[in-house]
Amino acid sequence: xxxxxxxxxxxxxxxxxxxxxxxxxxxxxxxxxxxxxxxxxxxxxxxxxxxxxxxxxxxxxxxxxxxxxxxxxxxxxxxxxxxxxxxxxxxxxxxxxxxxxxxxxxxxxxxxxxxxxxxxxxxxxxxxxxxxxxxxxxxxxxxxxxxxxxxxxxxxxxxxxxxxxxxxxxxxxxxxxxxxxxxxxxxxxxxxxxxxxxxxxxxxxxxxxxxxxxxxxxxxxxxxxxxxxxxxxxxxxxxxxxxxxxxxxxxxxxxxxxxxxxxxxxxxxxxxxxxxxxxxxxxxxxxxxxxxxxxxxxxxxxxxxxxxxxxxxxxxxxxxxxxxxxxxxxxxxxxxxxxxxxxxxxxxxxxxxxxxxxxxxxxxxxxxxxxxxxxxxxxxxxxxxxxxxxxxxxxxxxxxxxxxxxxxxxxxxxxxxxxxxxxxxxxx
Amino acid sequence: xxxxxxxxxxxxxxxxxxxxxxxxxxxxxxxxxxxxxxxxxxxxxxxxxxxxxxxxxxxxxxxxxxxxxxxxxxxxxxxxxxxxxxxxxxxxxxxxxxxxxxxxxxxxxxxxxxxxxxxxxxxxxxxxxxxxxxxxxxxxxxxxxxxxxxxxxxxxxxxxxxxxxxxxxxxxxxxxxxxxxxxxxxxxxxxxxxxxxxxxxxxxxxxxxxxxxxxxxxxxxxxxxxxxxxxxxxxxxxxxxxxxxxxxxxxxxxxxxxxxxxxxxxxxxxxxxxxxxxxxxxxxxxxxxxxxxxx
Numbered sequence: 001x002x003x004x005x006x007x008x009x010x011x012x013x014x015x016x017x018x019x020x021x022x023x024x025x026x027x028x029x030x031x032x033x034x035x036x037x038x039x040x041x042x043x044x045x046x047x048x049x050x051x052x053x054x055x056x057x058x059x060x061x062x063x064x065x066x067x068x069x070x071x072x073x074x075x076x077x078x079x080x081x082x083x084x085x086x087x088x089x090x091x092x093x094x095x096x097x098x099x100x101x102x103x104x105x106x107x108x109x110x111x112x113x114x115x116x117x118x119x120x121x122x123x124x125x126x127x128x129x130x131x132x133x134x135x136x137x138x139x140x141x142x143x144x145x146x147x148x149x150x151x152x153x154x155x156x157x158x159x160x161x162x163x164x165x166x167x168x169x170x171x172x173x174x175x176x177x178x179x180x181x182x183x184x185x186x187x188x189x190x191x192x193x194x195x196x197x198x199x200x201x202x203x204x205x206x207x208x209x210x211x212x213x214x215x216x217x218x219x220x221x222x223x224x225x226x227x228x229x230x231x232x233x234x235x236x237x238x239x240x241x242x243x244x245x246x247x248x249x250x251x252x253x254x255x256x257x258x259x260x261x262x263x264x265x266x267x268x269x270x271x272x273x274x275x276x277x278x279x280x281x282x283x284x285x286x287x288x289x290x291x292x293x294x295x296x297x298x299x300x301x302x303x304x305x306x307x308x309x310x311x312x313x314x315x316x317x318x319x320x321x322x323x324x325x326x327x328x329x330x331x332x333x334x335x336x337x338x339x340x341x342x343x344x345x346x347x348x349x350x351x352x353x354x355x356x357x358x359x360x361x362x363x364x365x366x367x368x369x370x371x372x373x374x375x376x377x378x379x380x381x382x383x384x385x386x387x388x389x390x391x392x393x394x395x396x397x398x399x400x401x402x403x404x405x406x407x408x409x410x411x412x413x414x415x416x417x418x419x420x421x422x423x424x425x426x427x428x
Numbered sequence: 429x430x431x432x433x434x435x436x437x438x439x440x441x442x443x444x445x446x447x448x449x450x451x452x453x454x455x456x457x458x459x460x461x462x463x464x465x466x467x468x469x470x471x472x473x474x475x476x477x478x479x480x481x482x483x484x485x486x487x488x489x490x491x492x493x494x495x496x497x498x499x500x501x502x503x504x505x506x507x508x509x510x511x512x513x514x515x516x517x518x519x520x521x522x523x524x525x526x527x528x529x530x531x532x533x534x535x536x537x538x539x540x541x542x543x544x545x546x547x548x549x550x551x552x553x554x555x556x557x558x559x560x561x562x563x564x565x566x567x568x569x570x571x572x573x574x575x576x577x578x579x580x581x582x583x584x585x586x587x588x589x590x591x592x593x594x595x596x597x598x599x600x601x602x603x604x605x606x607x608x609x610x611x612x613x614x615x616x617x618x619x620x621x622x623x624x625x626x627x628x629x630x631x632x633x634x635x636x637x638x639x640x641x642x643x644x645x646x647x648x649x650x651x652x653x654x655x656x657x658x659x660x661x662x663x664x665x666x667x668x669x670x671x672x673x674x675x676x677x678x679x680x681x682x683x684x685x686x687x688x689x690x691x692x693x694x695x696x697x698x699x700x701x702x703x704x705x706x707x708x709x710x711x712x713x714x715x716x717x718x719x720x721x722x723x
Contacts (some may be wrong), residue, residue: 037506043545044545047545048545048546095494175485177690203689204688204689204690206647206689206690206692206693207649208639208642208646209649209689210442210445210446210635210639211438211442211638211639212689213438213441213442214431214434214435214681214682214684214685214689214692217431217435217438217685218684218689233547234639234641234642236641237549237639237640237641238641241552241640242556245554245566246557264546264547267546267547268547268641269551271552272549272552272640273642274552279508295596326498423555
């Protein structure tokens with residue numbers, strides 16, 4: 001009952017926030033930096049996402065500012081704490097939209113809160129690049145919405161594809177009861193029969209329980225060869241520790257999302273079950289990009305040079321969502337230059353033009369190169385870390401998928417690429 | 429049948445931690461009549477203090493004892509420094525609940541300010557896995573069970589066989605009458621807050637050992653099951669809280685094994701509502717409306 005009251009209240013606040021917030025985006029920017037709102041959890045159990053999404057913003061801002069900024073403005077990343085809770089996010093994001101000066105671009109708006117944060121930011125006329133994977137946005141009509149990461153159901157299908165590729169025939173599917181994790185499930189259920197995978201258990205678990213022993217007992221009775229799993233670090237650590245205790249110290253390989261490719265996740269699980277399991281039996285699946293392109297070198301260098309991101313550069317630069325946020329920020333900044341405006345309602349319509357391939361385009365891989373070409377009166381195609389981008393009419397772009405493994409708490413390697421076409425087939 | 433027996437074993441193990449917490453919670457409520465929602469955050473504080481003490485190279489069970497004592501002191505300070513002055517100024521029970529909620533949030537965010545929002549782990553302290561009577565428990569879980577049992581027997585002896593225990597029971601039953609009989613009720617209150625805090629701290633560290641990895645939300649997640657256990661047993665009734673903790677733990681684990689794990693707390697809380705409909709005073713509640721320790 002309480003939840004039922006909260007959701008309409010959150011929706012109402014979102015609508016009110018949008019009404020009150022349309023003015024700032026419609027005005028020319030005031031003097032001072034352009035604020036890029038990183039809408040993500042910076043507190044609570046999902047606070048790791050705040051770190052994950054601030055890093056690409058800082059990297060992009062560094063390169064944009066080194067190149068002289070946009071139309072006389074420097075870029076600045078401003079955390080907007082959505083707390084990871086859709087209802088709690090509403091007042092925080094509403095306040096940010098109303099009070100942050102030159103709030104002309106946003107990143108993040110991840111799955112747990114997108115249902116309430118996307119309408120607020122969109123209504124305010126602020127172009128944004130979201131890392132949420134909600135299937136509900138596969139056919140969105142939100143004008144300022146741009147997504148360069150795959151929907152969760154596609155990610156789920158990629159989990160199953162990797163399980164089959166590894167030769168597993170029986171898998172247990174265990175997801176935490178949050179919207180981000182649960183979004184993967186339809187993709188797995190669709191893909192498993194096509195791949196000959198038997199799902200021995202399909203369980204939803206609460207976060208941060210004191211024990212998962214009964215769940216583990218149920219899972220063990222199906223004798224799975226692998227676990228397809230998605231949960232926060234604490235839940236994962238407790239679950240795996242219980243698994244090890246009940247299975248004579250042995251645990252099957254785990255396939256999870258690249259969202260977990262963080263030092264926090266690594267440390268939590270390593271202390272519970274040992275680092276060896278993370279290094280040899282854990283596979284993280286998410287959107288793919290090549291680490292040999294000029295765009296990637298610029299991205300990684302910016303991450304390593306920036307004191308705010310240096311420590312986690314090694315692991316962050318192997319994960320899809322931060323890379324897509326970095327590219328998205330460059331694309332929006334270049335759209336500002338192309339439109340000669342920092343006003344969202346003006347530069348938003350130039351986004352497609354920045355990424356599409358046109359005759360006579362100069363292909364650029366960095367903001368600086370794009371700025372130079374635009375200043376010479378040329379048209380550009382931005383090909384960033386995630387490769388050439390083709391937004392569909394719903395402003396979505398999925399791309400390919402990668403399987404990544406930890407090599408340490410702050411380093412990882414890509415071991416396999418799963419094509420977007422294969423995943424699409426599995427979802428049909 | 430095997431799964432049921434196993435699930436009961438898991439329930440007893442997690443119920444022991446809940447029982448430790450619930451006994452402390454209900455003991456303090458029985459004496460002071462303050463619904464202390466800061467309790468969850470104090471459990472979290474204990475877990476983080478435990479991580480700090482373990483970092484100094486101390487033995488985990490010594491850390492558990494030290495953590496309990498430190499939270500006992502913090503608990504007395506909370507009462508003396510914040511709640512008692514407000515009670516003297518006539519703040520009503522509802523206002524006190526809001527104050528304890530607020531204090532809990534302040535404590536929680538102080539932990540974040542000092543330790544950060546990342547997860548913390550003690551390292552694998554579970555020890556060997558033991559199998560008996562169809563149960564599968566770790567050495568750490570067995571030790572926690574024994575510690576909980578010893579503490580509860582100790583509390584029973586304190587309350588029933590000592591002058592202090594009689595004074596605590598008298599204060600719980602009728603504070604004004606106890607004071608007029610010469611009992612130093614303020615001192616008794618301090619002792620109750622200290623004992624409650626000690627149970628709270630030990631429960632926090634026991635929980636941190638059990639979950640293997642935790643963050644600053646640790647205590648707030650288990651606070652509702654702890655309150656449920658206390659209410660199920662009869663508010664103010666330490667024995668009731670012991671049984672309540674075990675019942676909540678067992679029901680949660682059995683429902684996770686046979687139904688959906690995501691509803692394990694829902695099942696425990698639904699059972700609590702049904703129980704209160706049938707027996708409003710809880711399992712061990714007093715017949716009168718007054719609160720009585722061991723009535």
